[in-house]
Amino acid sequence: xxxxxxxxxxxxxxxxxxxxxxxxxxxxxxxxxxxxxxxxxxxxxxxxxxxxxxxxxxxxxxxxxxxxxxxxxxxxxxxxxxxxxxxxxxxxxxxxxxxxxxxxxxxxxxxxxxxxxxxxxxxxxxxxxxxxxxxxxxxxxxxxxxxxxxxxxxxxxxxxxxxxxxxxxxxxxxxxxxxxxxxxxxxxxxxxxxxxxxxxxxxxxxxxxxxxxxxxxxxxxxxxxxxxxxxxxxxxxxxxxxxxxxxxxxxxxxxxxxxxxxxxxxxxxxxxxxxxxxxxxxxxxxxxxxxxxxxxxxxxxxxxxxxxxxxxxxxxxxxxxxxxxxxxxxxxxxxxxxxxxxxxxxxxxxxxxxxxxxxxxxxxxxxxxxxxxxxxxxxxxxxxxxxxxxxxxxx
Amino acid sequence: xxxxxxxxxxxxxxxxxxxxxxxxxxxxxxxxxxxxxxxxxxxxxxxxxxxxxxxxxxxxxxxxxxxxxxxxxxxxxxxxxxxxxxxxxxxxxxxxxxxxxxxxxxxxxxxxxxxxxxxxxxxxxxxxxxxxxxxxxxxxxxxxxxxx
Amino acid sequence: xxxxxxxxxxxxxxxxxxxxxxxxxxxxxxxxxxxxxxxxxxxxxxxxxxxxxxxxxxxxxxxxxxxxxxxxxxxxxxxxxxxxxxxxxxxxxxxxxxxxxxxxxxxxxxxxxxxxxxxxxxxxxxxxxxxxxxxxxxxxxxxxxxxxxx
Numbered sequence: 001x002x003x004x005x006x007x008x009x010x011x012x013x014x015x016x017x018x019x020x021x022x023x024x025x026x027x028x029x030x031x032x033x034x035x036x037x038x039x040x041x042x043x044x045x046x047x048x049x050x051x052x053x054x055x056x057x058x059x060x061x062x063x064x065x066x067x068x069x070x071x072x073x074x075x076x077x078x079x080x081x082x083x084x085x086x087x088x089x090x091x092x093x094x095x096x097x098x099x100x101x102x103x104x105x106x107x108x109x110x111x112x113x114x115x116x117x118x119x120x121x122x123x124x125x126x127x128x129x130x131x132x133x134x135x136x137x138x139x140x141x142x143x144x145x146x147x148x149x150x151x152x153x154x155x156x157x158x159x160x161x162x163x164x165x166x167x168x169x170x171x172x173x174x175x176x177x178x179x180x181x182x183x184x185x186x187x188x189x190x191x192x193x194x195x196x197x198x199x200x201x202x203x204x205x206x207x208x209x210x211x212x213x214x215x216x217x218x219x220x221x222x223x224x225x226x227x228x229x230x231x232x233x234x235x236x237x238x239x240x241x242x243x244x245x246x247x248x249x250x251x252x253x254x255x256x257x258x259x260x261x262x263x264x265x266x267x268x269x270x271x272x273x274x275x276x277x278x279x280x281x282x283x284x285x286x287x288x289x290x291x292x293x294x295x296x297x298x299x300x301x302x303x304x305x306x307x308x309x310x311x312x313x314x315x316x317x318x319x320x321x322x323x324x325x326x327x328x329x330x331x332x333x334x335x336x337x338x339x340x341x342x343x344x345x346x347x348x349x350x351x352x353x354x355x356x357x358x359x360x361x362x363x364x365x366x367x368x369x370x371x372x373x374x375x376x377x378x379x380x381x382x383x384x385x386x387x388x389x390x391x392x393x394x395x
Numbered sequence: 396x397x398x399x400x401x402x403x404x405x406x407x408x409x410x411x412x413x414x415x416x417x418x419x420x421x422x423x424x425x426x427x428x429x430x431x432x433x434x435x436x437x438x439x440x441x442x443x444x445x446x447x448x449x450x451x452x453x454x455x456x457x458x459x460x461x462x463x464x465x466x467x468x469x470x471x472x473x474x475x476x477x478x479x480x481x482x483x484x485x486x487x488x489x490x491x492x493x494x495x496x497x498x499x500x501x502x503x504x505x506x507x508x509x510x511x512x513x514x515x516x517x518x519x520x521x522x523x524x525x526x527x528x529x530x531x532x533x534x535x536x537x538x539x540x541x542x543x
Numbered sequence: 544x545x546x547x548x549x550x551x552x553x554x555x556x557x558x559x560x561x562x563x564x565x566x567x568x569x570x571x572x573x574x575x576x577x578x579x580x581x582x583x584x585x586x587x588x589x590x591x592x593x594x595x596x597x598x599x600x601x602x603x604x605x606x607x608x609x610x611x612x613x614x615x616x617x618x619x620x621x622x623x624x625x626x627x628x629x630x631x632x633x634x635x636x637x638x639x640x641x642x643x644x645x646x647x648x649x650x651x652x653x654x655x656x657x658x659x660x661x662x663x664x665x666x667x668x669x670x671x672x673x674x675x676x677x678x679x680x681x682x683x684x685x686x687x688x689x690x691x692x693x
Contacts, residue, residue: 070599
């Protein structure tokens with residue numbers, strides 16, 4: 001059995017389309033400093049660093065782990081770089097957890113980021129497609145997810161309106177998060193349905209932005225975690241599973257890797273009824289339809305019932321299982337840090353810290369009484385899925 | 396003069412991809428015989444197109460002898476791309492889909508033409524339109540159109 | 544059939560944010576022909592060029608800008624003979640000499656070209672001096688190369 005590990009500190013940068021005042025290493029340094037400050041630790045207390053970032057093409061600089069090595073706090077420390085496409089943030093968090101759970105390190109800093117404004121995002125994403133069978137038609141991430149979304153709509157009768165409701169929910173939620181990029185307090189379903197088509201059926205407002213941002217989190221073993229903070233977020237379940245890309249009988253509407261990852265994580269955490277037992281979830285919905293598909297994969301509802309979930313308001317802040325109080329990926333997407341932000345936001349919820357005063361203004365996205373939170377990420381040609389379950393209770 | 400805040404430039408990466416023996420043979424058949432082949436998994440018996448040596452799902456080899464597939468199939472999903480971006484290989488708007496050729500168990504991506512998007516339906520039947528001049532690549536098939 | 548090969552180029556246009564440290568360093572090269580460094584308040588090292596506003600070793604912010612001399616010495620060098628493929632041209636065609644140069648007062652090296660010297664005469668420890676371009680753009684190549692001095 002791995003030993004008990006908790007998140008003891010987190011840090012995020014405020015995400016915008018383009019940070020003109022800081023370079024990529026500069027942003028990483030900010031996130032690391034914020035996490036250290038949050039945990040009231042210094043670099044001397046950190047035993048190892050795990051760094052994550054997406055494909056180097058995004059910034060046109062090879063080896064971002066080298067470029068950001070010192071900024072990550074990595075001078076003369078054991079260091080690793082992680083990369084799993086869009087879910088690199090959560091894989092990096094999971095790697096940080098593994099370092100401590102293994103018993104080899106007591107306190108580990110995991111940091112992620114990307115500065116998407118520095119390079120040609122859609123072109124870079126298009127190079128992810130198979131070079132011979134697919135790249136000629138690629139339109140970044142949107143066209144691949146459009147293929148998934150349309151199949152999903154066809155299989156279960158999911159509608160554009162249901163997808164649009166996800167955009168409305170999350171962009172309104174973002175108004176309560178000082179770090180989120182897109183805040184639309186007045187967004188409506190009509191606005192989403194009237195926005196231009198990017199890659200059918202996806203419209204502009206169905207799609208995430210491209211952001212500059214970084215995020216860091218600190219994992220500690222039980223003995224140290226209890227000394228560092230009164231409110232550790234205990235890691236109760238972790239799973240990272242990959243499926244293939246174009247394998248025999250792939251059903252785009254059935255995320256088999258996610259179903260498996262969720263099952264494994266729930267089993268570790270002793271969860272048998274996720275919809276009832278999970279208080280809040282942060283899931284990687286880069287595109288509106290994905291919040292519905294992933295909800296099904298995570299067992300929040302049955303197959304094909306994702307639309308019903310949003311129609312019934314189950315996932316609103318006031319609902320039975322709020323999803324993405326932070327505004328989710330539809331509001332902020334750095335790619336590199338995005339999936340880690342899901343873990344950080346989930347940790348903040350169970351730590352009771354999802355509210356703060358930022359530059360004189362109050363922001364509150366806390367789900368009251370949240371004790372168990374789920375964080376999810378996906379990446380690649382939709383083949384990597386990560387699930388982490390956090391709790392305020394160590395046992 | 397204003398303080399420097401940004402450095403602009405470009406990196407050009409020249410590439411030289413080897414298709415490998417399997418895909419070379421696949422395109423030899425499309426070029427010379429207008430035939431599409433798949434490979435059958437020795438374990439699950441699913442047919443993969445384009446043919447590969449390994450079935451990823453089973454982690455088992457595919458059979459040496461290939462399976463000839465139809466150039467007709469069913470449209471699994473599709474999208475019409477409108478978003479332009481620098482370096483885009485195909486100029487929008489264009490429609491492409493994932494096609495389950497008759498006899499295959501994986502999807503084959505290609506362009507779809509000769510039909511308006513609002514008339515297209517998931518699971519509709521399509522057939523390949525072959526290029527007159529074929530060079531041994533994906534565009535030996537010009538595009539797919541509704542089945543006659 | 545001949546094994547199939549696909550050839551082409553992927554072009555990645557970029558617009559890097561320099562951040563305040565590199566921004567100021569390049570601006571001073573362009574406007575004033577000055578080479579600036581940042582000194583760490585803790586370890587006292589002077590970083591030239593300063594890549595960031597913090598010292599990587601001490602993990603503290605640096606605010607102390609110091610001008611260094613345009614003269615220094617060669618710490619190490621190499622003569623490059625290998626050409627790179629067409630779109631990836633370095634500033635000069637090979638053969639050219641690259642050196643790690645410790646400018647007077649600095650605690651880090653600057654990587655730059657050595658010019659106006661025969662390759663066989665280059666030595667570690669050799670004193671060198673910057674040769675500036677007339678027309679400067681805010682780039683490390685505002686210095687054309689370093690040449691032997693004395």
